[in-house]
Amino acid sequence: MIKRVLTVGLITLGSSFLLVSSAQDGPTPEQQAQQAMETRQSVFRLFRYNLGTISGMARGTVEFDAAIAERNARRIAAMAPMIPELFQAMDTREFDLDTEALPVIWEQFDLFQERAQALVDGANEFADIAAGGDRMETLGAIRAFGANCGNCHETFRVDD
Numbered sequence: 001m002i003k004r005v006l007t008v009g010l011i012t013l014g015s016s017f018l019l020v021s022s023a024q025d026g027p028t029p030e031q032q033a034q035q036a037m038e039t040r041q042s043v044f045r046l047f048r049y050n051l052g053t054i055s056g057m058a059r060g061t062v063e064f065d066a067a068i069a070e071r072n073a074r075r076i077a078a079m080a081p082m083i084p085e086l087f088q089a090m091d092t093r094e095f096d097l098d099t100e101a102l103p104v105i106w107e108q109f110d111l112f113q114e115r116a117q118a119l120v121d122g123a124n125e126f127a128d129i130a131a132g133g134d135r136m137e138t139l140g141a142i143r144a145f146g147a148n149c150g151n152c153h154e155t156f157r158v159d160d
């Protein structure tokens, strides 16, 4: 009995030490900023991947498939609200990061949000057209869809 109480006591003590030390060893603000940047960049890379297939259809390097075009556009529409969400979750302006995000994002956040919403709408409009299955109409709508990416980069991303 005594042994058991002692064991339970030791385990409790051990886990509270763990809790304390993990609180102290948590990510530094610099690490949090780095992680926030990596997360948002991952979203953009997924955009590039999904849009890339669609633009490949326009260039003729990817076989035309209206269902895939629609699916990829819906994916982008579903992920696009993550842009303002992630930039709002952490303002990384004061950190020294390898980022192309311009400080104006946090200074004109309403406009930034509008640009992200325009992408949601543009992606859904394109997906609706692709859902019709018409090849020429679908290919013809790609440029307008993709313009939503450039419209935001123009103001909010380093021009490279």
Ligand code: HEC
Pocket: 037, 040, 041, 044, 045, 047, 048, 051, 076, 083, 098, 099, 100, 101, 102, 105, 112, 113, 115, 116, 119, 146, 148, 149, 150, 152, 153, 156, 157
């Ligand atoms: C609302 C604004 C906004 C929209 C809309 C937007 N982007 Fe971006 N994009 C950014 C910003 C800001 C960065 C810089 C992120 C960073 O470096 O922290 C970026 C970075 C990127 C990157 C580089 C990611 C990396 O690896 O560093 C790619 C690729 C990209 N965007 C593709 C796209 C595509 C494709 C679309 C459209 C489907 C799109 N973006 C729409 C704002 C936007």
